[in-house]
Amino acid sequence: MRVTIEGGVADVRLNRPDKRNALDPAMFEALVLTGTELAADTSLRAVVLSGEGPDFCAGLDFGSFRAMASGERLSARAELPEPTGPARATGQRAVHVWTELPVPVIAAIRGNALGGGLQVALGADIRIVAPDAVLSVLEVQWGLVPDMTGTQVLPELVGRDVAKELAFTGRRVSGTEAARLGLATRVADDPLAEALQTARTIAGMNPHAVRGTKRLIEMAGRVDLAEGLAAEQREIGALIGSPNQVEAVTARFERRAPQFAD
Template identity: 30%
Template sequence: MESYKTLEIVRKNTDSSVFHLILNRPSQLNALSLDFFFEFPKALTSLDQNPDVAVIILSGAGKHFCSGIDLSSLSSISERSASGEKGRSSERLRRRIKSMQAAITAVEHCRKPVIAAINGACIGGGVDLITACDIRYCSEDAFFAIKEVDLAIVADLGTLQRLPSIVGHANAMDLALTARRFSGREAKDLGLVSQVFGSKSDLDKGVTTIAEGMAAKSPLALTGTKEVLLRSREMSVEQGLDYVATWNSAMLISDDLNEAVSAQIMKRQPRFAKL
């Protein structure tokens, strides 16, 4: 398995199809460096293409999930973009931002469900990251902040686009304009996370159990459900229904369906082929 500077891929149980993608710069509180934006989509692609992977858990090594974008990386981007003729430097900066956006959006492009398991700080770019994930859980000690306005910038990696559909427009305005810190409990009340666990240990165990339950389901059904939900965000109900009708006309009649029905009738656990 390929090694990375900013990430680690772990399969904790050789019999499991749940893989862990870990932000692995604990001494820097898992701040997102320029290397991260190159490595993250690459790691996700490798997991997506690996037939042994059914579900991915995204977490942070150490006491914090992610403290945001590495400030030295931010300075480096600013310095590079400030050099040269204004039109060309602006175009270069736009390309850099688009590339970083694509790294976060890679979570949505991954066919396999990605679950965020958040402990400690989840700040700035960390919020960009979790809002792209399919499901989010946190521990009691987790706290969140959309800090970009405090750095005199507009959040540009997805939070402002994804958060309103998760917590509502008014709540997203409040959190983004004040940059205030909010707790895991408030994140649960807002709908940002689905459940709050008592400790990091409880979080790890609980999320692994949830992921294992998902991994036992039809991979075609998991992939299709993720794809249809993501597409339906930007469609009317009628368009969404038409899209899922087209999807199921291609995917519904499958060995997975036959196996699921057979398992129900025989009162046994289904066994699905890898994707």
Template identity: 40%
Template sequence: MSLKYVAFEVKDQIAFVTLNRPEKFNALNFQMFLDICEAQRQIRRDSSIRAVILTGAGGNFSSGLDVKSVMKQPMQAVRLLFKWLPGNANLAQRVSIGWQRLPVPVIAVLEGHCYGGGMQIALGADMRYASPGSDFSIMEAKWGLVPDMAGLAMLRSILPRDKALELTLTAEILSAQQAAEYGLITRVYEQPGAEALAMADRIRQTSPDAAAAIKHSTHRSWLAGVRSLLARESWYQIRLLAGRNSKIAARRQTKDPDKAWSQRQSW
């Protein structure tokens, strides 16, 4: 499937996903939702990919939902929100939570505006590196809406409830420094793209199976009960010890630091 509004490239085991509608500040139209989900599917199928760098073209991450475009065709809104079961993710939610479900770390590079739906997508990433001039807003309340793109799944684990309510109730626009103080973004860098690439390269030096297990265990256990956390830790450790990459990790530490990793297990 060709992607119209998302640029997708894999280079040196790193997937580069770029929201690519710069003339509209990468505002989210219906096709872009489809393209993001397709990029996620391609990453999930490719076991050679070790990390994802998610960014926006033209100096902005995303200004949020292109309301005018979506509302021109009411069936598009229906398709965005439709789901067979209430607990499943619909198309609008998959563009955020889909990043959390991948077996590889996802780093969002945030420049310019990151508002509304764009913020929800960024919250789906595992790390968010922002430029000093970027700004952020959970903007849905401004349009009389509730944030409904699954960003809360991450927001509740990174912000106290009162601060999350402050931001969602007011639709306040935050500078990069303010967003960092809240904990909404991970770090502020003069060159966030270069820093994301350096982090992805560091991730490539570790076991792909360990990275997948750490990511899944962290997301699934962060707000889980202790018994569930302990069970998941033990199960993942057994799977890792039984896999080839555990033996390769030991060899890299003792004999051959350049020994190539085996392909990632299915997680």
């Protein structure tokens, strides 16, 4: 992984372009450890996740499929601290760490996002894709199921029937169709530039409001309505009159850029 941070925006890139950013044990480790490290950075405002070279991520490294013939899972070789959240397996953690990141994560997708590569993108809050990008829930074509949180996340995005159709067939869809289905958020000719611009916009907002919004929306549909509404009131109660909220109001009235504290 390659990470640069500027103005509170982390530009995070899968960095095996010669292998189309395929997932091997080292890449699984890097995804989990990078996400965990970024989660601890209170100065961070947003993350853009992309791949070096022409592809986002082409899925599992071919060595992993060869190892499966003898019943071995190479991802299990990743050396990671014990999991603490709901994602227990290495592949699940490599995706869910981005969902658990307290700040918004935007995936910029061009080229191929296949199988495990698509599931990594599903860990992001927003997916911006090139019109000619190729996305596929490819696992069935290797005789497998999507096991990196995909079976749980896909129905929420595209509906249960579309999720089944994509997972049963491994059909490849363009970026344009992905956006129509809900698999991607929107299309852009230059998804990385668009993602970075969106991240900079987010970075200009009250960081505590943004983090609170992510927490609340992640709860939606996963807790009962009373709990969700109560959480909403706790978040707004903590924000009203707080220094950053006062600064947001003051800056708007004074027609200047706000200066928020971490």
